[in-house]
Amino acid sequence: MSKSKGYAALQAKAPLEPYSFDRREPRQHDVVIDIKYCGICHSDIHQTRDEWSEYQDEAIFPMVPGHEIAGVVAAIGNQVTKYKVGDRVGVGCYVDSCRTCAECRAGLEQYCTVKTVWTYNARDQQGSPTLGGYSDQIVVDENYVLRMPDNLPLEACAPLLCAGITLYSPLRHWQAGPGKKVAIVGLGGLGHMGVKLAHALGAEVTVLSQSLKKQADGKRLGAEHFYATSDPETFTRLDKHFDLVINTVSALSDWNQYLDLLKVNGTMVIVGLPEKDTPVGAFSLTGGRRSLAGSQIGGIRETQEMLDFCGQHAIACDIEVVPIQQVNEAFERVLKSDVRYRFVIDMASLK
Ligand code: NAP
Ligand code: ZN
Ligand code: ZN
Numbered sequence: 479m480s481k482s483k484g485y486a487a488l489q490a491k492a493p494l495e496p497y498s499f500d501r502r503e504p505r506q507h508d509v510v511i512d513i514k515y516c517g518i519c520h521s522d523i524h525q526t527r528d529e530w531s532e533y534q535d536e537a538i539f540p541m542v543p544g545h546e547i548a549g550v551v552a553a554i555g556n557q558v559t560k561y562k563v564g565d566r567v568g569v570g571c572y573v574d575s576c577r578t579c580a581e582c583r584a585g586l587e588q589y590c591t592v593k594t595v596w597t598y599n600a601r602d603q604q605g606s607p608t609l610g611g612y613s614d615q616i617v618v619d620e621n622y623v624l625r626m627p628d629n630l631p632l633e634a635c636a637p638l639l640c641a642g643i644t645l646y647s648p649l650r651h652w653q654a655g656p657g658k659k660v661a662i663v664g665l666g667g668l669g670h671m672g673v674k675l676a677h678a679l680g681a682e683v684t685v686l687s688q689s690l691k692k693q694a695d696g697k698r699l700g701a702e703h704f705y706a707t708s709d710p711e712t713f714t715r716l717d718k719h720f721d722l723v724i725n726t727v728s729a730l731s732d733w734n735q736y737l738d739l740l741k742v743n744g745t746m747v748i749v750g751l752p753e754k755d756t757p758v759g760a761f762s763l764t765g766g767r768r769s770l771a772g773s774q775i776g777g778i779r780e781t782q783e784m785l786d787f788c789g790q791h792a793i794a795c796d797i798e799v800v801p802i803q804q805v806n807e808a809f810e811r812v813l814k815s816d817v818r819y820r821f822v823i824d825m826a827s828l829k
Contacts (some may be wrong), residue, residue, distance in 0.1 A: 484613025486540040490528035493806045506557035516611035517546030517637035518821040520728045529753040544611030545571040545597040548636035560620045568624040570639035585777040627789030634794035637820040645672035646784040647776035648747040656680040664726040670819035673699040726750045737762035745769040801827030
């Protein structure tokens with residue numbers, strides 16, 4: 479065991495505070511990572527406040543959140559072949575899976591039918607609670623570790639591990655590219671990566687945001703069009719317009735309104751995870767043979783593909799770096815949609 483320092487919520491809805499705990503000794507295939515940066519995902523807020531209790535079995539406290547982890551390899555187990563000490567690496571939303579089911583073998587570990595071991599608020603294969611990236615070190619099996627682009631700043635790449643892959647995966651699956659009209663709903667951490675990635679893939683990108691406050695940013699990030707959802711005209715003007723809508727909204731919103739913006743055969747992919755169920759009208763789907771779909775992060779192979787794609791296209795996240803002592807204020811600002819566009823914790827502040 480080695481001592482680790484981090485920040486934890488000691489119980490649901492409690493503010494995060496300094497917390498010391500043990501990390502396991504590295505096993506043969508483990509990589510010990512000195513965490514340099516960790517992004518603040520809206521999921522960290524949902525989880526530490528136990529907002530998904532209707533959808534998951536348990537919430538485990540003390541909870542050390544954080545699944546946008548970027549760091550440097552500090553030590554390796556004696557069977558590790560993929561990484562060496564000093565490599566720039568990342569860890570995303572999960573740290574293990576069964577490795578044998580059809581999904582795992584297909585590189586869809588995030589949909590493992592036996593058990594995906596989430597990076598925090600989960601139990602590992604031995605039953606111990608997992609603790610996440612708001613901490614100085616993490617120990618992860620090499621098969622669940624990613625290689626970071628070496629031409630981009632590590633801090634700006636940390637959020638690729640969740641926000642980046644969560645948008646890249648559906649954009650690729652539903653073939654966003656030249657000739658496709660794609661809408662990104664919500665310009666937050668996920669949404670801003672959706673704009674950058676969809677634009678880089680060649681699609682015509684529109685942002686649907688609550689107001690026009692972020693319009694100049696949206697255009698700079700790669701959107702050709704930007705509309706406020708507070709303006710009812712937006713829904714008239716864009717009726718039956720898009721091939722693909724990706725909905726990143728973290729709160730309850732009217733999905734029917736967005737479904738009506740799809741062309742015939744269009745798809746709306748839900749990636750935002752509000753606390754409560756959202757009603758959907760049958761007519762929004764039938765009138766246009768539309769699909770309503772969901773998507774959850776991405777597999778290890780696809781996550782590496784996304785990181786390499788970002789390296790090739792020089793795509794990183796727009797971030798605001800904060801010391802860990804400001805994590806609770808950062809949570810509050812995320813809740814007010816007041817972040818441009820991802821907070822990243824500088825783990826040097828833990829020392
Ligand atoms: P975020 O940075 O807070 O962005 C969410 C955006 O949604 C906000 O910037 C805002 O955009 C919009 N929004 C917020 N409240 C709204 C409301 N009441 N009505 C309409 N729009 C609203 O959060 P994030 O980190 O991108 O995460 C977004 C959601 O995705 C969260 O629920 C998170 O848990 C989930 N998530 C899912 C996955 C997955 O694998 N499926 C992965 C990561 C995160 P505007 O200011 O532009 O309106
Ligand atoms: Zn996340
Ligand atoms: Zn599996």
